[in-house]
Amino acid sequence: MSQENPPGLDLRALGAYLERARPGLADGPLRAEVIEGGRSNLTYRVTAGAAQWVLRRPPLGHVLATAHDMAREFRVISALGGTAVPVPETVLLCEDEEVLGAPFYVMEHMPGTPYRSAAELAPLGPERTRALVECLVDTLVALHAVRPDEVGLGDFGRPEGFLERQLRRWGKQLAASRHRELAGVDELHALLGRSLPTSGRPAVVHGDFRLDNVLADPEGRITAVLDWEMSTLGDPLTDLGLLVMYSEQRDAPNSPITGARDAPGHPEPAELVARYAERSGREVSDVHWYTAFAYFKLAVILEGIHYRSTLGQTVGSGFDRIGSVVPAFIDNGLATLREG
Template sequence: MSADHPPGLDLDRLRALLDRERPGLVTGPLTGRLIEGGRSNLTYAVTDGTSRWVVRRPPLGHVLATAHDMRREHRVISALHPTRVPVPRPVLLCEDDEVLGAPFYVMEFVEGTPYRTADQLAPLGAERTRNAVLSLVDTLVELHAVDPAEVGLADFGRPEGFLDRQLRRWGKQLDASRNRELAGVDELHAALGRSLPTSQAPAVVHGDYRLDNVLIGEGDRIEAILDWEMSTLGDPLTDLGLLAMYSQPLGMTHSPVSTTAEAPGHPTPAELIERYAERSGRDVSDVNWYTAFAWFKLAVILEGIHYRYTLGQTVGGGFDRIGDLVPVFIDHGLTTLQEG
């Protein structure tokens, strides 16, 4: 495939579908490029030379349908688009595998930058970095303020028993990746289970809410929240705990996992939590549990990557050091839980 015809994106079939379902939308020949790939869903930028769109589809090859549910992603952005939550405008959902080989959806292209590392943030300067990250909290408050029933998402998840299911799910993920001793990981899992908080009113939960899953535009505003594949109805403080975790410097030189927390001006986890509490009115007294759970969840994800590396199933550089990071996440989780 050429650069204008990347794998997984048949532009002729896409054009025919758009002409049929959205006549007049496309005014010239389509070209496309892959924005990002990897283990997650594939994202393409497509243009007719005048307008731009984004196509999201599952990874190439056999995948579990539940893990890459295009209908869910399209449904949540369609529901949220009329609200104050910034999401791209949806264009269409296609569940016919004949077009691109898998279900996919199309949405409008949104201008903005996803900041993935502290080095990328640094040119903004301390004040702009601080404002951008604080706006991340404000946007999360807007998301959690949406009444799921009012936007047609009352059945988008099962909030009852949400935390217990999450903890069991990630415990099973850990068991599936066990091939070495990990000091403290079972202790952390058990301690989280013993101190399970009572969830507050359910909300639309993003599931992977962090700076590099939003687009920052002019004026350091959040133009769009992206990557809704983990979204559901559940305990909103899981989003806050994950954001707090990603805002904690790891204290490691040459970490194989990048965070933005070391950028000058980046607010501390405590500042983000306080702002969320003040603006949302929610009780955050159990936030250390949610942050510790986020450390546990990421430790399990990283251990899974390390496990695949030991089996020779990873492609690219940096995977040889992922295993060293797992004990650091476990220690952070134990410390955070003890501080609660």
């Protein structure tokens, strides 16, 4: 583990801040490394002696102003700490940008593995793979069953007009990152706007719920749900649509977007929808719209990452290939809407 400063993290400044904010928390020199895998907020493993934590901060470059709000992540993880949703224990939040150049928070380091591909799932075997993906659905049901008012999240978002605002938000994000022609993206955005479903009972929405945003133990049990940067109150079926979309992804060679769809034992996307509907009691007949919206949203996110990569503002590997997959997500979104 490197003792040098990883990109975006000044260990000397962090150590001085921790000593002021939580005297005695760190019992030795700080060391840190970037935790690979994320494409948005930066995540680091930080150690001091025997202690180990995770630190999160926004990316180094251009982003939508509200998309990387550290205080929101910290708040929702803290609020869910006493519920059936497995989350790390939060340690501290720093909103003073003078410390690291951006707000950040520190949380417990949780055991477990983020499974990102069929190849990584294969050693689990079909039974444990199925159990893990079913547990993923059940965890989503548990999240959507949380009553926001009871955990202090009653004002965490505005459910009224949620889908309209989401479409506008991601349309603006697309405009902010637009630097090349993307065939079909404006058509997809317009079609989504013309076929908005009626939202059901609002819930705490994760915003990027997928297999590699959770940690799992060797038995296929989920130990923690991570990456809450896009969480809010809104239409819970946006989470289901994302889960379906990610569950449709194949593990293609040389692709920066890995998929678990081909892992032996992985349930069919339709099975995930049926399990969610049965266990949540929610109406899911418009899931095709939410899945198409997920394709649009991910296309916009990936295009933003591609744009930052062209400016040299990304940290880690694989970003040079992100731009090549964006058109496929646009096409899949259009196909999902038309076939629905």
